[in-house]
Amino acid sequence: MKNPQAQFINRIEKERLRVEESLRSACTLNVTVTPVIKEAMEYSLFAKGKRIRPILAIKAAELFLKDTQAVCECSVVLEILHTYSLIHDDLPCMDNSDLRRGKPSCHKMYGEDIATLAGDAMLTFAWEVLITVGRKWGFATDLILDSILDLSQSIGANGMIAGQVLDLQMENKTVDESVLQDIHYYKTGCLFGASMAFGARLSGASSDEILALRKFGYRFGRIFQITDDILDVTGNTSELGKPSGLDQKNQKSTYPQVLGLKASQDLAKKECELAIELLEPYTNQASLDLKDLLYWLLKRNT
Amino acid sequence: MKNPQAQFINRIEKERLRVEESLRSACTLNVTVTPVIKEAMEYSLFAKGKRIRPILAIKAAELFLKDTQAVCECSVVLEILHTYSLIHDDLPCMDNSDLRRGKPSCHKMYGEDIATLAGDAMLTFAWEVLITVGRKWGFATDLILDSILDLSQSIGANGMIAGQVLDLQMENKTVDESVLQDIHYYKTGCLFGASMAFGARLSGASSDEILALRKFGYRFGRIFQITDDILDVTGNTSELGKPSGLDQKNQKSTYPQVLGLKASQDLAKKECELAIELLEPYTNQASLDLKDLLYWLLKRNT
Numbered sequence: 001m002k003n004p005q006a007q008f009i010n011r012i013e014k015e016r017l018r019v020e021e022s023l024r025s026a027c028t029l030n031v032t033v034t035p036v037i038k039e040a041m042e043y044s045l046f047a048k049g050k051r052i053r054p055i056l057a058i059k060a061a062e063l064f065l066k067d068t069q070a071v072c073e074c075s076v077v078l079e080i081l082h083t084y085s086l087i088h089d090d091l092p093c094m095d096n097s098d099l100r101r102g103k104p105s106c107h108k109m110y111g112e113d114i115a116t117l118a119g120d121a122m123l124t125f126a127w128e129v130l131i132t133v134g135r136k137w138g139f140a141t142d143l144i145l146d147s148i149l150d151l152s153q154s155i156g157a158n159g160m161i162a163g164q165v166l167d168l169q170m171e172n173k174t175v176d177e178s179v180l181q182d183i184h185y186y187k188t189g190c191l192f193g194a195s196m197a198f199g200a201r202l203s204g205a206s207s208d209e210i211l212a213l214r215k216f217g218y219r220f221g222r223i224f225q226i227t228d229d230i231l232d233v234t235g236n237t238s239e240l241g242k243p244s245g246l247d248q249k250n251q252k253s254t255y256p257q258v259l260g261l262k263a264s265q266d267l268a269k270k271e272c273e274l275a276i277e278l279l280e281p282y283t284n285q286a287s288l289d290l291k292d293l294l295y296w297l298l299k300r301n302t
Numbered sequence: 303m304k305n306p307q308a309q310f311i312n313r314i315e316k317e318r319l320r321v322e323e324s325l326r327s328a329c330t331l332n333v334t335v336t337p338v339i340k341e342a343m344e345y346s347l348f349a350k351g352k353r354i355r356p357i358l359a360i361k362a363a364e365l366f367l368k369d370t371q372a373v374c375e376c377s378v379v380l381e382i383l384h385t386y387s388l389i390h391d392d393l394p395c396m397d398n399s400d401l402r403r404g405k406p407s408c409h410k411m412y413g414e415d416i417a418t419l420a421g422d423a424m425l426t427f428a429w430e431v432l433i434t435v436g437r438k439w440g441f442a443t444d445l446i447l448d449s450i451l452d453l454s455q456s457i458g459a460n461g462m463i464a465g466q467v468l469d470l471q472m473e474n475k476t477v478d479e480s481v482l483q484d485i486h487y488y489k490t491g492c493l494f495g496a497s498m499a500f501g502a503r504l505s506g507a508s509s510d511e512i513l514a515l516r517k518f519g520y521r522f523g524r525i526f527q528i529t530d531d532i533l534d535v536t537g538n539t540s541e542l543g544k545p546s547g548l549d550q551k552n553q554k555s556t557y558p559q560v561l562g563l564k565a566s567q568d569l570a571k572k573e574c575e576l577a578i579e580l581l582e583p584y585t586n587q588a589s590l591d592l593k594d595l596l597y598w599l600l601k602r603n604t
Contacts (some may be wrong), residue, residue: 034471115464116393116395117390118419120422123422123425124425141446148450165334182335184393
């Protein structure tokens with residue numbers, strides 16, 4: 001019998017493959033006019049990703065439902081939105097990153113023009129997928145509209161985009177922990193929070209339950225970002241699939257730089273405890289998986 | 303008593319102001335985190351635009367309804383989507399245009415990073431506006447979902463974005479009329495078609511009626527593009543509000559270049575006749591306005 005940690009890794013990998021299959025099935029892109037844009041979109045979308053946002057949505061759904069296939073298929077919208085943001089963030093006028101998910105970033109492969117348009121196309125395509133798949137599964141139209149509205153706000157000018165703007169503005173500046181927390185709340189937390197809310201909403205959760213799980217997502221995002229910052233210092237490029245040391249090169253403030261390595265690790269652990277408190281009302285396997293995902297974040301090396 | 307032409311111009315200007323007011327009211331952007339992104343969005347959105355896409359939607363609605371205030375307020379989504387496409391098209395990695403709507407283009411004012419993000423934010427914000435305003439007016443949720451789906455497809459990788467890709471690919475190449483027609487069908491026609499469909503759908507038009515009016519929009523877009531190409535040759539920068547001669551500078555194929563000036567003008571007139579045929583079922587003032595809009599396109603100098 002395998003140990004619990006191996007069983008968890010196994011379960012999450014199964015979940016990842018399930019997301020992967022839904023992604024492939026939803027994104028058999030019927031683009032015939034200009035094949036290069038289809039190619040660029042698929043290049044970025046099907047690069048090996050952790051698919052954490054859809055997995056969070058599925059786990060949030062599993063807190064309420066046994067059969068989460070419908071939520072799984074809808075949750076690919078989260079990965080599409082996330083991938084659009086990666087393509088645009090990597091552009092030379094933004095973070096100027098040449099490597100992503102272990103491969104040359106989209107603009108290195110296809111040029112800045114096609115990469116910009118591929119990102120735009122994905123940000124557009126996401127809603128098409130959500131509406132088509134959501135209707136196929138018979139979700140109430142109001143639930144689909146609420147999901148589009150929530151996601152739009154979470155990745156918009158008061159959400160993820162605000163985070164990217166703050167991030168760019170803070171390059172070459174000394175920031176304190178509270179500014180850093182703001183940046184990451186917007187840049188990473190909002191979409192993680194919306195991912196949890198997305199899975200919960202489509203599973204009939206109450207607004208209080210959605211709110212609490214969104215907060216879990218925020219905290220999850222914060223831990224994700226702290227450990228991401230730590231990995232940028234301690235990790236290596238080949239394991240990460242993106243350049244290590246990029247934050248320092250772009251003179252971006254990071255948790256290790258502002259707090260030191262040890263205090264950053266302690267902060268991640270503290271956030272982890274607070275996130276776990278939000279799972280108290282739930283006792284099924286999904287709540288255990290969400291806890292294990294937190295522990296996995298703390299220990300991750302990619 | 304004014305002549306009919308002056309009356310038409312007057313009516314369209316009133317319509318434009320009505321759209322302007324709806325745009326202001328829908329887009330009182332509640333962006334507090336990063337004021338610069340709000341500023342960049344408003345800079346581009348509230349630059350003096352013709353607002354043709356919302357006006358088309360309103361005129362399509364007036365074919366079926368007397369009170370089109372609800373459609374007018376929803377139709378600002380078309381202007382937001384159009385403005386996002388202008389911001390990204392003007393970027394150095396695309397058409398590299400320094401001037402737009404009579405002012406420095408967004409990236410000249412705010413930098414490429416903020417302009418890219420402002421475009422992204424508008425493409426995201428559009429749906430928030432449509433859902434919020436559509437719900438306020440009590441439109442059936444399925445109509446709102448259908449609208450989002452149709453618009454997403456019209457501006458996506460098989461719509462407007464395909465047009466931009468084709469356009470970029472054809473720089474420095476000799477193209478024939480059919481390729482040129484393809485480029486403009488996707489780049490301009492799809493959103494014009496969707497604008498007509500948008501107004502008709504929200505006004506309870508049947509699917510056959512929506513289809514015919516979408517075709518009207520395609521033809522309208524084609525005339526718009528032919529006359530745009532002609533203006534790029536015959537117009538001047540200060541009247542256009544964007545650089546004249548830019549097509550030639552970017553070595554883009556245009557109608558005057560492929561067909562000659564006279565044949566381009568004849569083609570526009572021919573398209574105009576075909577568009578008018580599609581209005582045959584309608585006899586009210588809106589159908590006359592749509593015809594006048596076509597004639598205005600033929601004669602426009604901005």
